[in-house]
Amino acid sequence: MSNILSVDDMIARYPGTTRGGWAQHRYKGTSPAFFKIGKKVFYREEDVLEWEANLTTEVSWV
Incomplete structure (x- = not known):
C-alpha cells in the first residue's frame, strides 16, 4: 500500500509552499x-x- 500524504505533508516536503498555493x-x-x-x-x-x-x-544546448 502506498503512503498517503496530507496537505501539511506536502507543505513540509516543499518548503515555501502554502495551503493556498496547493489549492x-x-x-x-x-x-x-x-x-x-x-x-x-x-x-x-x-x-x-x-x-x-x-x-x-x-x-x-545546440
Whole structure:
C-alpha cells in the first residue's frame, strides 16, 4: 500500500509552499492527483513522485 500524504505533508516536503498555493495547483489542474475524504485533501506518494518526474525538463544546448 502506498503512503498517503496530507496537505501539511506536502507543505513540509516543499518548503515555501502554502495551503493556498496547493489549492491553486488543484484548481488549475497542475497538482499531483489527489482525493478527498470529506473536506480533507490527500495525495498518494506514487502520484507525487510521478508529478515530480514530469516537472523536470531536459536542457539541450545546440
